[in-house]
Amino acid sequence: MVSVSAVSAIATSPAPAAIRPSVTLPAWLEVAKPRLIPLLLATTVGGMALTAAWPLDSVRLVCTLVGGSMASAAAGVLNCLWEQELDGRMQRTSRRALPSGRLAQRQAFALAVGLTVASVLVLVLGVNALAASLALLGLCSYVLLYTALLKPRTTQNIVIGGIAGAIPPLVGAAAATGHLGWSSWWLFSLVMVWTPAHFWALALLLHEDYRSVGIPMLPVVKGLEVTAGAIRRYSWVTVAMSLAGVVALPSGGWLYGLLVLPFNARLLQLSASLLEDPSDPRRARSMFRWSIFYLFGICLLLVLARTPLASAGAPGALVAAALHLAPTAAA
Numbered sequence: 363m364v365s366v367s368a369v370s371a372i373a374t375s376p377a378p379a380a381i382r383p384s385v386t387l388p389a390w391l392e393v394a395k396p397r398l399i400p401l402l403l404a405t406t407v408g409g410m411a412l413t414a415a416w417p418l419d420s421v422r423l424v425c426t427l428v429g430g431s432m433a434s435a436a437a438g439v440l441n442c443l444w445e446q447e448l449d450g451r452m453q454r455t456s457r458r459a460l461p462s463g464r465l466a467q468r469q470a471f472a473l474a475v476g477l478t479v480a481s482v483l484v485l486v487l488g489v490n491a492l493a494a495s496l497a498l499l500g501l502c503s504y505v506l507l508y509t510a511l512l513k514p515r516t517t518q519n520i521v522i523g524g525i526a527g528a529i530p531p532l533v534g535a536a537a538a539t540g541h542l543g544w545s546s547w548w549l550f551s552l553v554m555v556w557t558p559a560h561f562w563a564l565a566l567l568l569h570e571d572y573r574s575v576g577i578p579m580l581p582v583v584k585g586l587e588v589t590a591g592a593i594r595r596y597s598w599v600t601v602a603m604s605l606a607g608v609v610a611l612p613s614g615g616w617l618y619g620l621l622v623l624p625f626n627a628r629l630l631q632l633s634a635s636l637l638e639d640p641s642d643p644r645r646a647r648s649m650f651r652w653s654i655f656y657l658f659g660i661c662l663l664l665v666l667a668r669t670p671l672a673s674a675g676a677p678g679a680l681v682a683a684a685l686h687l688a689p690t691a692a693a
């Protein structure tokens with residue numbers, strides 16, 4: 363896998379073929395796409411923090427994160443297997459373990475099966491059947507819906523295929539409570555509307571690579587301006603959706619609502635800047651990086667909102683303190 367720093371190189375280098383990953387991972391680890399997993403787990407924890415069952419006991423928490431990581435890793439390996447030939451033809455991915463022959467297909471397949479079985483076992487035995495089923499649904503929707511069906515066919519591949527990446531919050535909520543409340547669907551929706559700004563910013567940097575292999579990503583088919591316009595619109599939708607977190611949280615919504623504002627302001631600023639010059643790789647790169655920081659930030663705020671201080675209803679406490687002080691001041 364190519365790291366973000368390699369993405370930087372893509373954006374600035376006139377010869378993308380010369381790009382090297384900043385860190386070379388062992389082949390078996392690389393195919394599991396490990397760099398994506400921390401953010402997928404952060405959204406899983408976000409899904410948990412939205413439930414009344416937060417905080418979870420540590421065994422359940424650890425089993426969910428281990429099982430979720432293994433399901434995501436299995437999905438990554440299956441994606442690499444499915445796209446082995448395509449990856450070999452794209453400059454960004456041609457050095458991946460399968461196309462470059464560092465890992466045999468049979469070994470990768472055994473790894474994917476092993477990870478899937480282990481993930482289901484950990485989730486069923488350590489969490490519950492709903493969390494296990496949702497993790498399997500996430501895996502299947504990434505591999506079958508996004509990778510096999512949509513990616514080679516439509517510019518809306520990542521909009522509909524975004525379902526896969528939005529499932530981890532549902533896994534988190536299911537792990538916490540055994541069912542899916544509307545607040546878990548809120549975080550699911552937020553990740554879905556966040557995905558276009560995240561991915562199309564990267565696609566602006568990589569559009570020539572996608573064009574060369576005929577993958578109909580939005581900038582390839584509709585051009586850079588249309589893509590930047592779409593990123594701008596989805597950024598607005600993401601901002602609007604993020605604000606609903608104030609009511610989705612069982613407590614501490616006020617703190618979340620306050621602290622999410624700078625994250626949103628920066629998202630809108632970067633999307634406006636990108637629209638001014640969609641061909642500027644620095645702007646696209648900033649947008650891509652912020653998208654990742656943004657979603658981590660949202661999940662962190664959801665957890666912060668459920669800390670005892672925030673849950674105590676601090677605005678109420680502030681008002682009470684002010685009322686208490688007022689007579690003293692008047693006297």
Ligand code: HEM
Pocket residue numbers: 363364365366369397398399401402405508519520521523524526527528553557560561564654657
């Ligand atoms: C359809 C949905 C998505 C698509 C098409 C997509 C696509 C991509 C691509 C192509 C990369 C570059 C990978 C590389 O360097 O090889 C990337 C990076 C990344 N994606 Fe996404 N993504 C999607 C959704 C998500 C979701 C839901 C998350 C987590 C919640 C996520 C987290 C990340 C992270 C953390 C990176 C940076 C990896 C690094 O440090 O190298 N993505 N994404």
Ligand SMILES: CC(C)=CCC/C(C)=C/CC/C(C)=C/COP(=O)(O)OP(=O)(O)O
Pocket residue numbers: 398402430433434437438441445455496497498499500501504509513526527529530533
């Ligand atoms: C619950 C569960 C297991 C959910 C799985 C979610 C999951 C693994 C989402 C990954 C989304 C993603 C990073 C796609 C990469 O696009 P790409 O495959 O087009 O990127 P590439 O060109 O780098 O291969």
